Amino acid sequence: MLNQLITHKIQPEHLDRQAFIYVRQSTLAQVLENTASTARQYDLVQRALDLGWSQEHVVVIDQDQGHSGASTTGRDGFQFLIAEVGLGHAGAVFSLEVSRLARSCSDWYRLIEICALTGTLVVDEEGVYDPGQYNDRLLLGFKGTMSEAELHWLRSRLLGGKLEKARQGKLRFRLPAGFVYDATDQVILDPDEQVQQAVHLVLDLFDELGSARAVVKHFTTHQLLFPTRFWGGVRDGELVWTPLRHGRVLSMLHNPTYAGAYVYGRTKTRTQSLPGEAPRVKGRTRQVKREDWPIVLPDAHPGHITWDQFLRNQQRLDDNRTFRYENRRGVVREGAALLQGIVLCGLCGRRMTVRYLDDGATPCYQCSDVHKQYTGKSCQSLRGDGIDAAVASLFLQAMQPAQLEVSMAALEHIEARAHQIDSQWQLRIERAQYEADLARRRLFAVEPENRLVARNLERDWNEKLAQVERLEREYATLPRPTARLASPDERQRILALAQDLPAVWHASSTTHAERKQLLRFLIKDVTLSRRETTIHIGIRWQTEALSELEIPRPKRSCDKYRTDPMVIDRVRELAPTHTDHQIAEILNQEGLVSGKGAPFSKAKVQWVRYRYDIPTGRPIAPSGCPDGYRGDGRCSTQVAAELLNVTRSTISQWCQSGRLDAIQEAPLSPWWVKLTPEIIAELRKPERRRQSRRSSR
Numbered sequence: 188m189l190n191q192l193i194t195h196k197i198q199p200e201h202l203d204r205q206a207f208i209y210v211r212q213s214t215l216a217q218v219l220e221n222t223a224s225t226a227r228q229y230d231l232v233q234r235a236l237d238l239g240w241s242q243e244h245v246v247v248i249d250q251d252q253g254h255s256g257a258s259t260t261g262r263d264g265f266q267f268l269i270a271e272v273g274l275g276h277a278g279a280v281f282s283l284e285v286s287r288l289a290r291s292c293s294d295w296y297r298l299i300e301i302c303a304l305t306g307t308l309v310v311d312e313e314g315v316y317d318p319g320q321y322n323d324r325l326l327l328g329f330k331g332t333m334s335e336a337e338l339h340w341l342r343s344r345l346l347g348g349k350l351e352k353a354r355q356g357k358l359r360f361r362l363p364a365g366f367v368y369d370a371t372d373q374v375i376l377d378p379d380e381q382v383q384q385a386v387h388l389v390l391d392l393f394d395e396l397g398s399a400r401a402v403v404k405h406f407t408t409h410q411l412l413f414p415t416r417f418w419g420g421v422r423d424g425e426l427v428w429t430p431l432r433h434g435r436v437l438s439m440l441h442n443p444t445y446a447g448a449y450v451y452g453r454t455k456t457r458t459q460s461l462p463g464e465a466p467r468v469k470g471r472t473r474q475v476k477r478e479d480w481p482i483v484l485p486d487a488h489p490g491h492i493t494w495d496q497f498l499r500n501q502q503r504l505d506d507n508r509t510f511r512y513e514n515r516r517g518v519v520r521e522g523a524a525l526l527q528g529i530v531l532c533g534l535c536g537r538r539m540t541v542r543y544l545d546d547g548a549t550p551c552y553q554c555s556d557v558h559k560q561y562t563g564k565s566c567q568s569l570r571g572d573g574i575d576a577a578v579a580s581l582f583l584q585a586m587q588p589a590q591l592e593v594s595m596a597a598l599e600h601i602e603a604r605a606h607q608i609d610s611q612w613q614l615r616i617e618r619a620q621y622e623a624d625l626a627r628r629r630l631f632a633v634e635p636e637n638r639l640v641a642r643n644l645e646r647d648w649n650e651k652l653a654q655v656e657r658l659e660r661e662y663a664t665l666p667r668p669t670a671r672l673a674s675p676d677e678r679q680r681i682l683a684l685a686q687d688l689p690a691v692w693h694a695s696s697t698t699h700a701e702r703k704q705l706l707r708f709l710i711k712d713v714t715l716s717r718r719e720t721t722i723h724i725g726i727r728w729q730t731e732a733l734s735e736l737e738i739p740r741p742k743r744s745c746d747k748y749r750t751d752p753m754v755i756d757r758v759r760e761l762a763p764t765h766t767d768h769q770i771a772e773i774l775n776q777e778g779l780v781s782g783k784g785a786p787f788s789k790a791k792v793q794w795v796r797y798r799y800d801i802p803t804g805r806p807i808a809p810s811g812c813p814d815g816y817r818g819d820g821r822c823s824t825q826v827a828a829e830l831l832n833v834t835r836s837t838i839s840q841w842c843q844s845g846r847l848d849a850i851q852e853a854p855l856s857p858w859w860v861k862l863t864p865e866i867i868a869e870l871r872k873p874e875r876r877r878q879s880r881r882s883s884r
Contacts, residue, residue, distance in 0.1 A: 540555065
């Protein structure tokens with residue numbers, strides 16, 4: 188009865204068209220291992236022949252081997268099959284089961300819809316179906332739905348088993364540098380001592396410097412390398428040493444494995460179609476927030492740091508980010524602004540930024556976020572050198588009780604860091620020497636007559652020896668701080684210097700970044716508020732304690748360089764009886780200076796008199812005295828000539844000969860004469876004589 192039904196569905200028009208045999212396996216591993224399933228699919232060729240198709244009308248489509256049926260992406264064979272069915276070239280489509288053709292309802296229903304329109308049969312291992320008939324189409328629809336559901340069940344079972352294994356901490360994944368699996372699949376510290384030292388150095392440097400890029404710079408400066416172990420493949424477990432990269436340091440610091448915790452679910456992958464590209468689906472992986480990690484097993488295995496240290500590293504990395512700077516302190520920079528990143532505006536509460544004045548060394552703290560974002564008015568802008576000095580002074584006062592502990596910790600830190608660098612080089616040379624010895628043993632294990640092998644082994648040995656020599660030469664040229672710290676005298680001097688924290692703070696060898704880093708250990712943030720005559724400084728310490736300071740506001744340039752009122756009064760007092768040159772000498776003797784802090788000169792005294800309208804009583808030229816008399820009672824030669832009824836030339840001759848009491852303020856300057864009633868009575872002429880002019884003929 189079944190054969191009759193099948194024969195009834197297969198018509199001559201179907202046999203005149205081609206029979207397409209679709210063969211597919213989901214993965215390449217299935218192609219290699221599930222050979223029986225592949226053979227059963229190829230056996231459908233014989234079934235097509237038994238159902239009446241000729242050999243030349245049978246076409247096998249097997250280019251989709253190793254592709255999943257979840258979508259049509261990358262399945263060129265399935266797309267070719269759809270095209271042939273749509274063109275009416277196919278009499279029947281053969282497949283072992285529905286899941287071989289498609290595991291997506293959208294793809295499956297599209298296929299049976301086109302088959303119904305073109306009168307194409309669908310043949311599987313159990314029967315022949317005509318999509319044009321309602322019952323067959325309904326049955327094919329159920330089969331397609333069950334095929335897609337089966338894929339969902341398979342995936343759910345696999346993910347469920349994976350999740351359960353992760354809850355137990357037994358799901359294996361690639362371990363970061365410094366960890367390996369032992370024979371029982373337990374996570375242990377890498378037994379290689381050099382690897383352990385390199386990992387410890389990275390974590391310690393970040394704890395000290397507070398910046399991933401500073402860690403990379405330290406490794407580059409000292410020519411240190413970092414290890415990588417291959418995962419899987421023919422080089423599984425092989426160790427290579429490469430220069431440390433910035434991204435590698437960040438991945439280490441964000442990895443909770445170094446804190447001894449087993450974490451599953453740090454990332455989540457979802458698929459999305461990308462616009463502007465060929466139709467395909469890509470996976471997008473994004474980071475999951477730490478509080479949303481589904482599985483966290485603390486103390487699951489040995490670690491390099493504690494969980495609290497890991498959390499502090501996360502907070503520090505978040506503070507270093509430049510994204511949304513107003514909520515983060517940022518990494519320590521090289522500029523002179525001591526409060527960079529930790530200063531807040533006392534008016535609006537926003538984080539203030541730093542700019543530098545024209546000299547490039549004087550910082551200025553400004554709150555201009557409203558101006559930049561909303562074109563509003565800037566809150567305040569404050570000169571920073573006085574603020575930095577006040578905060579630094581308070582910080583040093585707070586550090587005084589702990590100076591001895593700081594000095595001992597600094598000395599131990601210097602020695603530990605020097606030992607770590609020296610140890611890394613020693614282990615590197617030791618590894619190179621081991622590889623050279625291994626190459627030597629390989630060479631000596633070969634018969635000398637076998638030159639085909641011995642030549643290559645000898646060349647390898649020479650290369651390893653050259654590598655050892657090169658490393659030893661580089662190590663000899665590098666400075667080793669441990670040698671300088673070996674002397675007891677040097678140790679005492681360093682200890683004495685460390686005890687004097689202000690001297691270390693103000694030393695020229697201490698960088699701005701080091702001062703900022705030390706300041707951040709105790710101070711969380713500083714709030715600045717500009718008032719009428721002062722600046723209010725609010726300091727919040729790491730312990731949440733508060734301290735307040737008031738410092739005077741810096742003077743404006745016009746006030747800063749303004750002449751002291753006491754100087755002006757003194758000039759006004761001396762001007763009637765002293766020359767400008769004499770006034771300048773008196774002011775300098777009294778220790779008075781100009782507005783810019785320089786000593787006085789004759790020109791500066793003249794400018795002060797001009798600026799504040801102070802007349803002089805002892806001018807150099809007669810034009811300075813309209814009535815011809817100076818403040819000291821001396822008169823000009825013109826006034827003296829009129830009183831004595833003589834000419835000015837006569838007065839000049841009497842002044843030069845000493846007959847008159849006269850002085851000159853400067854060579855070739857006008858004479859100033861002192862006349863008394865006795866001198867006037869003695870030298871006055873009855874009438875004034877005029878000089879006769881001689882005419883030239």
